[in-house]
Amino acid sequence: MNAPTSIKEFFESGYRQFLPHVSIDCAIFGFHDNQLKVLLLKMKNVAGWCLPGGFIHWTEPANEAAQRILQERTGISQVFLQQFYTFGEPERNKEPNLKDLIDSLNIEHTEDNWLFHRTISIGYYALVEFSKVIPTVDLLSDECCWWDMHELPKLLFDHSLMIGQALQTLRMQLNFHPVGYNLLPEKFTMPELQKLYETILDRPLDRRNFQKKMLSLGILERLEERKSVGPHKSPYYYRFDKQKYDQALQAGISFGF
Amino acid sequence: MNAPTSIKEFFESGYRQFLPHVSIDCAIFGFHDNQLKVLLLKMKNVAGWCLPGGFIHWTEPANEAAQRILQERTGISQVFLQQFYTFGEPERNKEPNLKDLIDSLNIEHTEDNWLFHRTISIGYYALVEFSKVIPTVDLLSDECCWWDMHELPKLLFDHSLMIGQALQTLRMQLNFHPVGYNLLPEKFTMPELQKLYETILDRPLDRRNFQKKMLSLGILERLEERKSVGPHKSPYYYRFDKQKYDQALQAGISFGF
DNA sequence: TCAAAAGTGTTCGTCCTACACCCATGA
DNA sequence: TCATGGGTGTAGGACGAACACTTTTGA
Numbered sequence: 001m002n003a004p005t006s007i008k009e010f011f012e013s014g015y016r017q018f019l020p021h022v023s024i025d026c027a028i029f030g031f032h033d034n035q036l037k038v039l040l041l042k043m044k045n046v047a048g049w050c051l052p053g054g055f056i057h058w059t060e061p062a063n064e065a066a067q068r069i070l071q072e073r074t075g076i077s078q079v080f081l082q083q084f085y086t087f088g089e090p091e092r093n094k095e096p097n098l099k100d101l102i103d104s105l106n107i108e109h110t111e112d113n114w115l116f117h118r119t120i121s122i123g124y125y126a127l128v129e130f131s132k133v134i135p136t137v138d139l140l141s142d143e144c145c146w147w148d149m150h151e152l153p154k155l156l157f158d159h160s161l162m163i164g165q166a167l168q169t170l171r172m173q174l175n176f177h178p179v180g181y182n183l184l185p186e187k188f189t190m191p192e193l194q195k196l197y198e199t200i201l202d203r204p205l206d207r208r209n210f211q212k213k214m215l216s217l218g219i220l221e222r223l224e225e226r227k228s229v230g231p232h233k234s235p236y237y238y239r240f241d242k243q244k245y246d247q248a249l250q251a252g253i254s255f256g257f
Numbered sequence: 258m259n260a261p262t263s264i265k266e267f268f269e270s271g272y273r274q275f276l277p278h279v280s281i282d283c284a285i286f287g288f289h290d291n292q293l294k295v296l297l298l299k300m301k302n303v304a305g306w307c308l309p310g311g312f313i314h315w316t317e318p319a320n321e322a323a324q325r326i327l328q329e330r331t332g333i334s335q336v337f338l339q340q341f342y343t344f345g346e347p348e349r350n351k352e353p354n355l356k357d358l359i360d361s362l363n364i365e366h367t368e369d370n371w372l373f374h375r376t377i378s379i380g381y382y383a384l385v386e387f388s389k390v391i392p393t394v395d396l397l398s399d400e401c402c403w404w405d406m407h408e409l410p411k412l413l414f415d416h417s418l419m420i421g422q423a424l425q426t427l428r429m430q431l432n433f434h435p436v437g438y439n440l441l442p443e444k445f446t447m448p449e450l451q452k453l454y455e456t457i458l459d460r461p462l463d464r465r466n467f468q469k470k471m472l473s474l475g476i477l478e479r480l481e482e483r484k485s486v487g488p489h490k491s492p493y494y495y496r497f498d499k500q501k502y503d504q505a506l507q508a509g510i511s512f513g514f
Numbered sequence: 515t516c517a518a519a520a521g522t523g524t525t526c527g528t529c530c531t532a533c534a535c536c537c538a539t540g541a
Numbered sequence: 542t543c544a545t546g547g548g549t550g551t552a553g554g555a556c557g558a559a560c561a562c563t564t565t566t567g568a
Contacts, residue, residue: 021278022377062345062377086343086379088319120279120319122343122377191547208549209531231540232546257530448520465522466558488567489519514557521564530555537548 007044007139011107015114018055023093023121024066025053025159026081027166028074030130031183034195035148038163039073039135040155042143045101048156049147051163052138053121066124073144075134080127080182084169085162086120092158093119101140125166127182149199167200174200175254181240189227189235190214197257205257217255219245264301264396268364272371275312280350280378281323282310282416283338284423285331287387288440291452292405295420296330296392297412299400302358305413306404308420309395310378323381330401332391337384337439341426342419343377349415350376358397382423384439406456424457431457432511438497446484446492447471454514462514474512476502 004010004017028039028051040049052073056065063081071077093116107113135144147153152163170179179200180193194210214220221241226234261267261274285296285308297306309330313322320338328334350373364370392401404410409420427436436457437450451467471477478498483491 019278019375019377021276056345056377058375059347061347062343065345083343086319086340088313088322088379090316090318118276118315120276120313120377120379122345189547206531206533207547208533211548212550213530228539230546231538231544233538233548235547446520463558463560464520465560468521469523470557485566487519488517488565490521490565492520516568518567519565522562524560526557526559528555528557531553533551535549537546539545539547541543 008105010139020114021119023053023055023119024069025051025121025123026070027051027125027163029127031196032130036199037146040147041141043140044142045104046097048097049153050156051159070126073136076132081124084125085123085165088120090118095156123162129185187237187239191235219248265362267396277371278376280310280312280376281326282308282378282380282419283327284308284382284420287385288453289387293456294403297404298398300397301399302361303354305354306410307413308416327383330393333389338381341382342380342422345377347375352413380419386442444494444496448492476505
């Protein structure tokens with residue numbers, strides 16, 4: 001089973017490799033500059049961005065397909081990845097703007113093409129460490145980069161809806177999932193962790209209460225090292241105690257605010 | 258678009274009506290005799306039960322297909338219905354026991370049949386009022402009835418997993434969704450409402466605290482009528498104040514324990 | 515008159531919230 | 542030396558958990 005190597009081949013013979021009528025789209029979240037970021041692709045010859053996505057090989061589990069797609073766009077694997085909704089509207093993958101792309105390809109029978117059949121998409125969201133990601137375009141796109149959640153470009157298909165729903169799910173699961181663990185680098189400061197929570201929840205939190213609560217969970221380890229960040233007191237570095245973190249998760253501890 | 262009227266026709270021509278490779282399964286919950294119940298179907302000529310399910314018409318939204326399937330099996334519509342997970346394992350709809358059913362049908366090319374292609378299933382759960390349901394078999398089944406959640410029969414495919422996951426989702430969403438409103442008849446007593454919560458959560462709750470909390474939400478209306486249920490004090494009937502209930506939901510009030 | 519379940523209020527402890535001062539650092 | 546942001550503790554209030562006695566009813 002070889003991956004298609006050109007768009008044309010992909011359009012014309014992808015149906016041999018992939019389950020038709022089903023796709024996967026991933027909202028990949030990162031955290032950088034105190035902002036929540038989403039990784040987006042810009043389709044070739046089309047004025048609009050979309051979520052990284054793809055199709056499922058005939059004998060591949062859907063969850064593995066999602067991991068594969070994520071790996072292909074970011075270069076990282078083994079990350080936190082979670083289904084959040086399946087989008088089943090019949091017209092959801094109709095997109096008039098695709099005409100330009102297709103016109104440029106010289107493909108026959110475009111109306112009939114497997115790619116444009118009605119497709120149900122399984123939405124996943126991923127939490128990744130911003131600095132480890134190497135954004136990589138796919139066959140259909142010519143740009144791949146991070147966008148600030150508050151300044152998203154025009155999105156194709158129903159992907160705007162998807163991002164909204166992914167974010168909502170992320171907020172709801174904030175208390176039960178290792179959000180910090182996945183979005184931050186190994187070493188981080190308490191203010192950074194707080195900013196992450198504030199950004200996701202989109203509201204300010206009290207510094208002292210935040211610190212108290214986080215430390216009381218017993219899953220953080222304070223390092224001796226401090227981060228030098230300007231003309232003021234230097235904050236300590238912390239890191240997660242993976243073992244205690246996992247125990248806490250299992251026990252269903254609430255990380256909530 | 259006519260519905261298939263015989264199994265044979267369904268097996269042989271269903272692909273013309275339905276999107277292939279995608280199905281829907283519904284965990285339909287009811288509450289009766291202080292027990293949480295699930296509606297199950299027994300397939301013809303096969304020793305095993307399964308969740309009510311079906312396929313999506315070519316131009317039908319997935320959520321509407323789920324409503325339709327639910328309506329066909331229970332006779333009721335406009336009920337609380339919610340996606341909980343999409344099952345995408347490649348072998349999930351392989352089921353050796355189906356051989357008996359197929360043998361009895363005299364169908365050609367069964368291996369190649371659209372029905373046995375790899376299918377990804379969107380799982381929904383529904384909350385319905387037990388007494389309003391008229392369990393109705395489908396083409397493939399010869400029995401349709403309620404089963405106690407604690408005494409489930411052998412289930413086909415991955416439907417056991419599905420029920421488990423549906424229940425887990427129901428528990429998590431107990432605080433944010435109109436569980437009581439959908440599972441109970443219009444009039445009910447406080448002990449009945451409490452039993453419902455206890456059954457779903459699978460743990461006892463304190464009577465006094467439960468009542469206090471429920472009443473404090475301001476979404477219940479106590480009726481003058483009492484229910485006569487044995488040699489002891491008669492409990493009051495309550496009903497939900499729909500308007501306040503909806504307001505409370507919107508405001509994101511926690512019904513939680 | 516007895517058994518079985520329903521109605522009802524108070525106390526205690528915990529957890530969340532609000533809040534202010536001092537300290538370290540680099541410009 | 543000053544502006545900026547980080548480190549830290551305490552008091553009050555809200556909410557949830559624990560808990561017992563009285564009342565009603567049918568047998």
